[in-house]
Amino acid sequence: MIVDCHVHLNNYHEEEVPALGACLERLNRAMRSNRVDLAVVLTSYKVTPGRPSTREVVEATRDQPHIYVVAGLDYYSFEPGQLRELEEYVREGKVRGLKLYPGYQFFYPSDPKWEPAYAFAAEHRIPVMIHTGDTYAQGGKLKYAHPLNVDEVAVDHPEVNFVICHIGNPWIRDCMEVVYKNPNVYTDISGLVLGEFTDRFEQYMRRQLQEMLIYGVEPENVLYGSDWPIASMESYLEFMRDLPVPEREKKRIMAENAIELFGLDRRNSLIDGRR
Ligand SMILES: [Zn+2]
Structure with a gap:
């Protein structure tokens, strides 16, 4: 199974x-041709003609149970009342997490503004995803995107x-250490990559992932x-196929961990015959 x-x-x-x-049609085509069972769509922190809102995505995917949603939150317009609308979607099982974009919006995850969002995540037992690392755009500010910032909120x-x-x-x-130290960090x-892996970069990244697991990051915490x-599903699956880790660990990384963490229903698989 692939999630x-x-x-x-x-x-x-x-x-x-x-x-x-x-x-959506493109996503479904890509999932089918790569035999991806379930997908989690992350909405943006902003709503523009090219970036649909969480509500739009939830409504457009109502009849597509193999697609789940993680709600992007906007630092500048966020107010706790927005969580009420989300609550409905969370109860339905459609929205399965929250997403923050610190490097793009210039805040630290520990900003007190997010306290209600963290309380919401705890109450509904859904994870908070945080963009870290390179921001793709020169306008991003990297100090906010550093994975060490996640240690603080995790503690x-x-x-x-x-x-x-x-x-x-x-x-x-840095990510490796934060995940290693904190049982609540994945x-x-x-x-x-943008698009496809080149051979050299693929090898380099496989080494990094292997190192992470050797260092002591539990495969249970890798998704x-x-x-x-942005990246090709095909190229990514190839990258994983040749990753030299035990099959049991790979199975966890490819599907089991996400099913548990996000509370997904494997019976909603797009590939598994039922649909
Ligand atoms: Zn992304």
């Missing part, structure tokens, strides 16, 4: 803005599970994600 816990329905090329329906909120997105790349060692391996459409 991709980090995909987007955003359109990153502002010139042509395909409708959400067309993006102060032991009842909340956090996901360090993109293994903190390039601060992979990391996803998404977004390590498979691609960051599609």
